[in-house]
Amino acid sequence: MPAETIFYYRKLGQNSLFPGAHMSRVAGSGQLFKQHQSLINMPDPRHIDLRASLLDPFSRFQVKTFQQLSRLDVFLLADLSASMRFVGAYDKRQALVDCLLSVAQSAHAMHDRFGFVGWGQGIDASFLMAPASLQQGRVSAMAEQLLSTRLTGQGDNILHVHRYLPQHSALVFLLSDFHMSLDKIKQQMQGLSAHTVVPLVLWDNIEQGNLPAWGLVKFSDMEQGQTRTLFMRPKLRQKIKQAFAQRRQQLQQCFRTFGCEPLFIEQGYRAELLSQYFLQHGSRYAL
Numbered sequence: 001m002p003a004e005t006i007f008y009y010r011k012l013g014q015n016s017l018f019p020g021a022h023m024s025r026v027a028g029s030g031q032l033f034k035q036h037q038s039l040i041n042m043p044d045p046r047h048i049d050l051r052a053s054l055l056d057p058f059s060r061f062q063v064k065t066f067q068q069l070s071r072l073d074v075f076l077l078a079d080l081s082a083s084m085r086f087v088g089a090y091d092k093r094q095a096l097v098d099c100l101l102s103v104a105q106s107a108h109a110m111h112d113r114f115g116f117v118g119w120g121q122g123i124d125a126s127f128l129m130a131p132a133s134l135q136q137g138r139v140s141a142m143a144e145q146l147l148s149t150r151l152t153g154q155g156d157n158i159l160h161v162h163r164y165l166p167q168h169s170a171l172v173f174l175l176s177d178f179h180m181s182l183d184k185i186k187q188q189m190q191g192l193s194a195h196t197v198v199p200l201v202l203w204d205n206i207e208q209g210n211l212p213a214w215g216l217v218k219f220s221d222m223e224q225g226q227t228r229t230l231f232m233r234p235k236l237r238q239k240i241k242q243a244f245a246q247r248r249q250q251l252q253q254c255f256r257t258f259g260c261e262p263l264f265i266e267q268g269y270r271a272e273l274l275s276q277y278f279l280q281h282g283s284r285y286a287l
Contacts, residue, residue, distance in 0.1 A: 005102045006109055007274040009171065036062040073115060073132040073166055074107040075195075076100055079176030079202075080120035080127060080146075081155040086177075088206035090268035093151065095202055096175060097143045098269040103173055104139040106271075112171075116142065117164045121153030130164040155180040162191035175200040182254055189258040198277070199255050199262040207244070211237050 036052050039045065039061035052062035076099065084092045100116065107114040115132030116139075118124065126145060129138060155176060165172065172195045178185060189197065211217055217232045230236065248264070255262045263277050 005098070005271050006106050007102065007271040007278070008106065008110070009274070009278045035065055037065055039063050071112055073113045073168075073170040074103065074173075075115040075117065075130075075132060075165060075170055076103045076173045076175060077161050078116065078118045078127075079155050079158070079178075080118040080124070080149075080151050081153050081157070082120070082151055083155065083177055083179050084120075084202070085151050086204060086207070088204040089266075090204065092177065092202050092204070093147065095265065095269040097146050099173070099175055099200065100143055100146070101139065102269070102271045102274070104136060106274075108134070108136050114139070115164075115170075117161050118146075119155075119157045119161050120151055122157060123160060123164070128164065131166060132170070155184075158184060158188045159191070162188065165192070165195060167194065170195045172197045173200055174198065175202065177202045178251055182250060185251075185254055186257075189255070193258070197255075197258070197260045198274075199251075199260060201251060201262050201264045203244075203264055203266045205266060211240065213237060 042063045047064040049062050049064050086092050104114045113132035113134055116129040118127030174197055213234050215232050261281050
């Protein structure tokens with residue numbers, strides 16, 4: 001996989017006992033000094049600090065403790081409903097696959113476990129990698145299968161996705177066009193409250209009002225299987241643009257209520273978008 005498909009994310013402070021590449025709240029065998037503790041509380045004479053012990057007013061032996069480098073689970077939860085078949089300025093399905101390969105490779109580069117849950121008509125076992133693991137062999141096969149599978153169903157099945165995640169905190173990328181009710185999104189975010197969520201909103205400029213000023217335009221609701229033809233005019237085009245702008249604000253407010261910032265992907269997936277995202281919002285993901 002080309003290097004430009006990899007991004008790097010800042011890690012949460014984890015309680016994981018498994019070694020990895022990032023800072024943990026757990027004291028362990030890392031190299032970064034954490035704090036001093038008395039020999040009674042931390043019976044490890046190998047790390048006795050003589051200078052700190054001499055300065056202790058109660059004449060207690062002081063032991064250096066270090067932050068353990070830990071590993072966490074990284075999940076991509078992906079919308080596989082019919083609306084993800086949309087092809088406009090870019091192919092949403094291809095963007096989904098590019099994101100899958102990128103997140104999996106990035107997790108592997110950070111020695112993290114990767115998992116995937118796709119939802120559409122339901123939860124298809126063919127697109128389920130849970131629990132997360134260090135094995136990367138299945139990801140490429142799943143990506144190829146996604147490109148050839150007919151995506152069906154509605155995005156409302158998002159409500160069941162959180163059941164496949166671990167009880168402990170994970171880093172979760174939630175990818176969808178979010179063409180569903182805000183109530184459904186809020187219910188899902190409540191189900192994901194134990195995790196750190198990065199919402200990835202796949203939109204397309206053609207969907208958002210990149211429309212002609214005049215002429216007949218056919219609109220398709222892929223999830224409902226309905227098509228409607230409208231006579232486009234400047235006033236209607238402006239109304240559509242305003243509706244998308246309002247929807248953007250609603251999604252931002254919805255996700256911010258749960259402490260996360262959505263990333264709108266409007267010209268296809270690129271790994272540098274996530275790199276910039278974590279640089280800009282990294283404080284949200286480094287406790």
